[in-house]
Amino acid sequence: MDRYLITGASRGIGRAIAIMLADKDKEVIIHGRDKKALDKTAQLVEKKGSKATKIVADLSNTKGVDYLIDEIGTKSIKAIINNAGITLVKPFEEITLEEWNNIFFINVTASFLLTQKLLPLLRKGSSILNILSTASRKGYTKWSAYCMSKYAMEGFTQSIRGELQPKGIRVINIYPGGTATDIWKDVPGEWDFKSMMKPTVVADAVKFALDNPSDVLIDNLTLQNTAGDQ
Numbered sequence: 001m002d003r004y005l006i007t008g009a010s011r012g013i014g015r016a017i018a019i020m021l022a023d024k025d026k027e028v029i030i031h032g033r034d035k036k037a038l039d040k041t042a043q044l045v046e047k048k049g050s051k052a053t054k055i056v057a058d059l060s061n062t063k064g065v066d067y068l069i070d071e072i073g074t075k076s077i078k079a080i081i082n083n084a085g086i087t088l089v090k091p092f093e094e095i096t097l098e099e100w101n102n103i104f105f106i107n108v109t110a111s112f113l114l115t116q117k118l119l120p121l122l123r124k125g126s127s128i129l130n131i132l133s134t135a136s137r138k139g140y141t142k143w144s145a146y147c148m149s150k151y152a153m154e155g156f157t158q159s160i161r162g163e164l165q166p167k168g169i170r171v172i173n174i175y176p177g178g179t180a181t182d183i184w185k186d187v188p189g190e191w192d193f194k195s196m197m198k199p200t201v202v203a204d205a206v207k208f209a210l211d212n213p214s215d216v217l218i219d220n221l222t223l224q225n226t227a228g229d230q
């Protein structure tokens with residue numbers, strides 16, 4: 001049975017990906033911190049006939065990352081989906097070192113460590129899929145910490161693609177524009193959710209990229225809102 005790991009699957013884009021990938025012959029490993037919300041994702045995944053394995057871990061520190069890795073065990077994984085992430089929007093002069101370290105650990109270090117330490121579980125034909133952002137390639141006013149973290153992941157993933165190609169492991173990057181999820185609750189301002197894509201649109205793109213034959217690489221897939229990104 002193919003196993004798929006999705007970090008940050010308790011809500012938003014991660015939950016939509018988990019449901020989209022769920023199928024009878026698959027095990028979907030769903031991760032998050034919110035146990036109740038993960039239970040809900042598990043229910044929706046199981047409804048589609050998939051096995052759902054829940055792992056609760058805080059990815060803001062090495063202890064949580066190590067715990068997630070231990071819980072995954074030693075069976076091979078078909079795809080690692082690095083999705084968990086947070087945002088931070090404020091003038092750069094006001095960003096504290098604590099906030100900086102926190103966003104970098106969750107958005108960059110955790111994905112780096114998971115990718116590195118789970119690599120031995122990836123066989124030929126498997127994939128590392130990263131949910132990046134249009135903010136991986138464009139700076140947005142007051143989004144410096146978030147943009148830097150996403151640019152860092154851009155550098156990491158573009159660099160390892162060539163390292164992993166000889167092993168037959170694909171590195172796929174998805175760059176969504178504004179997507180209607182709870183992440184916006186932490187962003188000051190009024191947001192027009194109707195002009196943002198739904199998490200299922202991103203999940204569709206993930207499934208499309210993964211379902212291609214393993215010798216076909218969709219390397220970088222950008223999804224933009226026609227109304228423009230905010």
Ligand SMILES: NC(=O)c1ccc[n+]([C@@H]2O[C@H](COP(=O)([O-])OP(=O)(O)OC[C@H]3O[C@@H](n4cnc5c(N)ncnc54)[C@H](OP(=O)(O)O)[C@@H]3O)[C@@H](O)[C@H]2O)c1
Nearest residue numbers: 008010012013032033034058059084085133178179181183
């Ligand atoms: N929404 C957008 O407009 C947009 C656009 C482009 C890219 N993205 C990217 O898409 C990804 C998912 O975002 P989303 O919009 O779906 O946000 P969301 O609804 O806020 O979901 C974020 C997910 O990350 C998990 N997470 C956050 N902090 C964590 C921590 N310390 N430890 C473990 N898990 C943690 C959350 O789980 P718990 O709360 O259960 O811990 C949740 O499942 C992020 O990488 C984001 O940067 C989003």
